[in-house]
Amino acid sequence: MTSARGWFPTRISPMDKRLLGASALALCMACGGGGGSEEDDTILVGAIFALTGATSDVGTIYADGVRDYVGWVNSNGGIDGRPLMLLYQDYGYRVDRAEQLYSEFVSEGVVAFMGWGTGDTEALRGRIADDQVPFMSASYSHVLGDPKEAPYNFLAGTTYSDQFLIVIDWIVENHPDGSPKIALLHHASPFGLSPYEQLGRDYAAAQGIELMAQEMPRGSTDFTAELTRLREWGAEYVVFQNTSAPVSVVLKNAASLSMTIPFFCLNWCANELLVELAREASEGVVGAMPFAPPASEGVSGLEEARAYLLLKDGSALEDQGVPYGQGWWTMAVMTEGIRRVVHDRLPLTGKNVKAALEGLADFDTGGVTFPITFTGENHRGAKGMRLFRVEEGRWVPLTDFRHAPSK
Structure with a gap:
């Protein structure tokens, strides 16, 4: 065949x-x-x-x-x-x-x-x-x-951890006052917890950042309950460690709840599929992209x-x-x-x-x-990446390459 x-x-x-x-x-x-x-x-x-x-x-x-x-x-x-x-x-x-x-x-x-x-x-x-x-x-x-x-x-x-740390650093640099409250919405698996358990939790704590991990139940078609929990906790930023399809549902739910806090995707939801599925709800989402989008210039x-x-x-x-x-x-x-x-x-x-x-x-x-x-001594091949943001339905560069803070 x-x-x-x-x-x-x-x-x-x-x-x-x-x-x-x-x-x-x-x-x-x-x-x-x-x-x-x-x-x-x-x-x-x-x-x-x-x-x-x-x-x-x-x-x-x-x-x-x-x-x-x-x-x-x-x-x-x-x-x-x-x-x-x-x-x-x-x-x-x-x-x-x-x-x-x-x-x-x-x-x-x-x-x-x-x-x-x-x-x-x-x-x-x-x-x-x-x-x-x-x-x-x-x-x-x-x-x-x-x-x-x-x-x-x-x-x-x-690595997922380095992606998360780079995102945390960018948030801290651009947060107006005090320490930010960051929520990690994650896939219900070792993949989902990886950036939190491996460096993320300790890195945030060392900087006085409040970090919350919230599981996204597999197969769910509505995440209003999870978003309500994050809102009650006082989340100022949400980072996703999941794939595009479930994250697109969260973004649509957030829009229906009039949530305007910044959303960030680690690499498996930072892609064109997310924009296709979430449409206007994906506008402004920031993506951690170890691999450049095909539409990138000069690649x-x-x-x-x-x-x-x-x-x-x-x-x-x-x-x-x-x-x-x-x-x-x-x-x-x-x-x-x-x-x-x-x-x-x-x-x-x-x-x-x-x-x-x-x-x-x-x-x-x-x-x-x-x-x-x-x-x-080290098989983590890529020690940095760029951040991109969705603008008018396209991923556009937000930063140049940023080095991961981990060794």
């Missing part, structure tokens, strides 16, 4: 899970099919995507970015002539399913892995280390960037993705949005580690890919992200 985008021949597990562009098939034929030497073997990378479930609103777009980057690499000759093959499947945002698929793909010989959620990535980190499989997920949980805790996990985006790092989409199916990058670029560039950073191992003619092992990634210093993404640096 063909993929949802109608360009790649795919099979989903156990039969429908392989992604290999038509150009990659040609590369395989050129190097003698499944045989040949190490230099002409197909390079296997595993992936789990949230194509269904609680975070599929942004998960499907992110997955398209990852898959299309693989297609782009293969259409440009692969990695020194070796095609990439992505073994992937939807895991429905379920930790148990993630663990099952991870084991399955590792047993098939993947040299790297692309993940998704915070709960499943944190649950897998011990096995990832034991298996020595470099792992990049769409979770930017701060602890996952600590090699002492997660030696084979790498974060291409600014050369999205031009290849833009050209690829146009050639593939005539679609526009602006129609895909921020999560697409996140997926594209996360896969690009992982591929750079693989590329360096292949280029140096070293055995293509997870250990060597890890070492190659730890050699990235100020890796340039063409303005899409803060320059990425990994070391043996």
